[in-house]
Amino acid sequence: MSTIIEGIAAYKVTNDDKIVDKAYFEMEYDGEEFNMAGVKNNQLVIMSMTNDEIMELLSRRADPRPIEERLQADFGQTVVVKQQTPSKKSRSRRRRPKSSSSRKTRSKRKSPKKDSNSIPTITKTPAYTRK
Numbered sequence: 713m714s715t716i717i718e719g720i721a722a723y724k725v726t727n728d729d730k731i732v733d734k735a736y737f738e739m740e741y742d743g744e745e746f747n748m749a750g751v752k753n754n755q756l757v758i759m760s761m762t763n764d765e766i767m768e769l770l771s772r773r774a775d776p777r778p779i780e781e782r783l784q785a786d787f788g789q790t791v792v793v794k795q796q797t798p799s800k801k802s803r804s805r806r807r808r809p810k811s812s813s814s815r816k817t818r819s820k821r822k823s824p825k826k827d828s829n830s831i832p833t834i835t836k837t838p839a840y841t842r843k
Contacts (some may be wrong), residue, residue, distance in 0.1 A: 717741040
């Protein structure tokens with residue numbers, strides 16, 4: 713059977729400008745078998761899966777732990793989780809027409825400096841809001 717799907721994937725994960733993980737993969741699927749070859753952290757990776765093996769992999773239950781626990785287990789740091797607060801609705805204001813003769817340039821704001829030793833923060837954002 714001829715190839716139905718072909719794909720290429722590459723990624724690099726960094727933490728404090730240090731490469732934590734990187735990989736490159738080429739894949740193909742012909743409707744009956746999935747084949748993949750690539751390099752992950754300078755090691756050769758070759759994999760082949762049948763449709764039954766793919767279905768078994770997809771039927772596995774996802775990790776039941778909350779994201780905070782998984783991140784802490786992966787990175788060994790305390791993680792601060794903020795719940796997203798509902799946004800306040802503001803009144804709309806009327807815009808005054810700008811006079812073309814007096815235009816002012818806004819001053820630039822200084823961005824806050826990031827502390828390299830700060831604790832990671834996760835903001836939970838709901839995928840949708842019920843009305």
